[in-house]
Amino acid sequence: MEKYIDSSYQLFIDGKWVNGKEGKTFNSYNPANGELLATCVDAGKEDVDLAVKAAWKAFDSWKNVSPQERARMLLKIADLIDENTEKLAMVETLDNGKPIRETRNIDVPLSADHFRYFASAIRTEEGHATMIDKDTLSIILREPIGVVGQIIPWNFPLLMAAWKLAPALAAGCCVVLKPSSETSLSALELFKLLSEVLPPGVVNLITGKGSGAGNYMLEHEGFRKLAFTGSTEVGYTIADAAAKKLIPATLELGGKSANIYFPDAPWDKAIEGLQMGILFNQGQVCCAGSRVFIHEDIYDRFLEEAVKAFENIKVGLPWEEDTIMGSQINNTQLKKILSYVEVGKEEGARVATGGYQIKDNGLEKGNFMKPTILVDVKNSMRVAQEEIFGPVVCFIKFRDEEEVIKMANDSEYGLGGAVWTKDINRAFRVARAIETGRMWVNNYNNLPAHAPFGGYKKSGIGRETHKVILEHYTQMKNIYISLTEEKFGLY
Amino acid sequence: MITKDTLVEDILRQYDVMAYFIKNGVSPFSCAGAYPESLGRLLEIKKVKDADAFIQGLNKYIVGQH
Numbered sequence: 001m002e003k004y005i006d007s008s009y010q011l012f013i014d015g016k017w018v019n020g021k022e023g024k025t026f027n028s029y030n031p032a033n034g035e036l037l038a039t040c041v042d043a044g045k046e047d048v049d050l051a052v053k054a055a056w057k058a059f060d061s062w063k064n065v066s067p068q069e070r071a072r073m074l075l076k077i078a079d080l081i082d083e084n085t086e087k088l089a090m091v092e093t094l095d096n097g098k099p100i101r102e103t104r105n106i107d108v109p110l111s112a113d114h115f116r117y118f119a120s121a122i123r124t125e126e127g128h129a130t131m132i133d134k135d136t137l138s139i140i141l142r143e144p145i146g147v148v149g150q151i152i153p154w155n156f157p158l159l160m161a162a163w164k165l166a167p168a169l170a171a172g173c174c175v176v177l178k179p180s181s182e183t184s185l186s187a188l189e190l191f192k193l194l195s196e197v198l199p200p201g202v203v204n205l206i207t208g209k210g211s212g213a214g215n216y217m218l219e220h221e222g223f224r225k226l227a228f229t230g231s232t233e234v235g236y237t238i239a240d241a242a243a244k245k246l247i248p249a250t251l252e253l254g255g256k257s258a259n260i261y262f263p264d265a266p267w268d269k270a271i272e273g274l275q276m277g278i279l280f281n282q283g284q285v286c287c288a289g290s291r292v293f294i295h296e297d298i299y300d301r302f303l304e305e306a307v308k309a310f311e312n313i314k315v316g317l318p319w320e321e322d323t324i325m326g327s328q329i330n331n332t333q334l335k336k337i338l339s340y341v342e343v344g345k346e347e348g349a350r351v352a353t354g355g356y357q358i359k360d361n362g363l364e365k366g367n368f369m370k371p372t373i374l375v376d377v378k379n380s381m382r383v384a385q386e387e388i389f390g391p392v393v394c395f396i397k398f399r400d401e402e403e404v405i406k407m408a409n410d411s412e413y414g415l416g417g418a419v420w421t422k423d424i425n426r427a428f429r430v431a432r433a434i435e436t437g438r439m440w441v442n443n444y445n446n447l448p449a450h451a452p453f454g455g456y457k458k459s460g461i462g463r464e465t466h467k468v469i470l471e472h473y474t475q476m477k478n479i480y481i482s483l484t485e486e487k488f489g490l491y
Numbered sequence: 492m493i494t495k496d497t498l499v500e501d502i503l504r505q506y507d508v509m510a511y512f513i514k515n516g517v518s519p520f521s522c523a524g525a526y527p528e529s530l531g532r533l534l535e536i537k538k539v540k541d542a543d544a545f546i547q548g549l550n551k552y553i554v555g556q557h
Contacts, residue, residue, distance in 0.1 A: 151523075153521075153522035153523050153524075154522060154524065155522045180522075180523065180524050181524060182524055209500060209524075209527070210500065210523065210524050210525065210526075210527030211498050211500050211525075211527045211528065214527050215527055215528070228523075229522075230521060230522050230523030230524075231518075231521030231522060231523045231526075233518070233521065233523075233526060233533065233536050233537065234521065234523040234526065234527065236536050237527070237528060237532075237536075254521070254522075284522065286522065332503055332509060332520045332525070333520060335507070335509040335510065336509050336513060336518065336520055339509055339510045339512075339513035339514065340513060342510070342514075343513060343514065382516070386516075386518070387518070387521075389521065389522060
């Protein structure tokens with residue numbers, strides 16, 4: 001197995017790969033077997049400052065690059081990602097623990113497509129002009145907001161980098177991006193490709209700990225906007241940092257999404273949808289369908305088939321072609337998931353299947369969790385209200401639409417959710433009634449560009465994966481023109 | 492001895508305490524990684540009513556493990 005990973009990486013600032021000023025580093029490990037993958041720089045305050053300065057220096061010319069030329073570069077980036085699919089997929093698999101079938105077929109292609117989508121979007125972006133009255137012309141233009149700071153999580157490192165970089169670059173902004181210290185490698189490899197296309201300073205990569213590099217970014221006065229994907233707890237910190245500087249922040253935060261099954265759900269697809277909802281990416285998905293609501297008429301049959309499906313999932317080394325579910329990101333997260341299973345049992349839930357770490361068949365050195373279903377769950381239980389972020393799903397029975405809508409909305413989160421039914425009127429009623437930014441109908445966890453994604457309530461602010469995000473990366477400029485030379489008569 | 496000012500990152504790196512945190516309603520690790528500030532700040536965000544009691548319990552838990 002070719003590993004594609006360098007033994008050490010540097011920071012990417014002003015078009016150059018450089019060492020950190022403080023000489024600090026951290027190690028990246030393969031969560032599936034504990035092997036050391038690479039050493040990365042643990043950036044300090046001065047590194048962040050240099051990155052911000054480089055971005056501002058580049059902004060003077062980048063903001064004036066035509067949409068046509070920016071689009072050409074974004075399309076070139078997409079092509080390079082495609083050309084390096086196998087390498088990027090394997091790097092992501094080794095660093096994150098997710099299966100190669102997902103990185104190769106989902107993470108990498110969606111990342112490339114994100115750059116293509118925004119390349120197209122900016123070629124059709126236009127301002128507005130209107131005559132306020134016969135002598136007054138109002139023109140509305142959008143201008144890039146400036147240098148933006150972006151902090152991304154470990155669950156979809158490459159894809160989250162694409163979600164952040166593509167619209168910012170399309171809008172004409174320059175970027176300082178910080179990946180999670182858990183998974184910096186695919187972003188580092190991506191930046192090697194970006195360096196072949198973009199002028200120096202347009203994108204800069206800072207690696208390091210949240211308490212160090214991350215916080216230095218939040219403290220830095222040089223950003224005009226912050227963008228963050230991660231937990232709600234850290235989201236508060238980002239929002240606070242942005243508010244103190246009176247700059248905007250877009251936040252894509254946590255969730256506890258409701259996956260709702262009515263008796264007329266398309267059955268085989270429904271069982272697959274359950275698995276897509278909670279086993280995809282080992283359940284480490286902000287919009288995971290972690291509360292499954294099943295109508296009482298189909299509950300017993302659904303549970304029986306779900307247990308069978310879960311027990312047939314091949315949990316294995318993520319680089320093996322037939323692995324369906326890989327490793328959790330690290331031992332800390334695995335212990336969190338196992339702790340929640342215990343909490344659930346203490347609350348009165350029962351483990352229908354799973355609920356333990358897999359420690360055999362070559363998986364002893366990794367962080368592998370058995371796909372888990374908790375039953376006898378009440379919506380008020382902690383396991384039904386708090387984000388577990390693993391392959392653990394709560395099954396909750398319901399009687400009718402009114403009851404399930406009430407339970408689905410009884411959550412501080414509002415990120416994703418789904419309704420499974422062949423009744424189009426019911427599908428729309430339920431989708432519109434649930435307080436959440438994304439409702440899938442008869443599918444789950446499809447996250448392409450061109451459909452906006454983001455949260456209600458404590459799940460965040462703003463929408464990504466759609467051209468509407470360009471508004472967050474630009475400012476509105478109004479040019480208000482008096483076309484007459486006559487005085488107004490006031491003075 | 493852990494205090495309000497101890498970084499959550501350092502706590503998780505040095506001690507096996509996830510079970511205590513989760514049992515007591517505070518998640519110190521998420522998709523953003525370890526919470527990037529102090530324990531006191533995390534407890535404030537999570538609206539923990541008695542942060543001192545939480546921290547005292549945490550220190551006892553750590554001692555109990557050894």
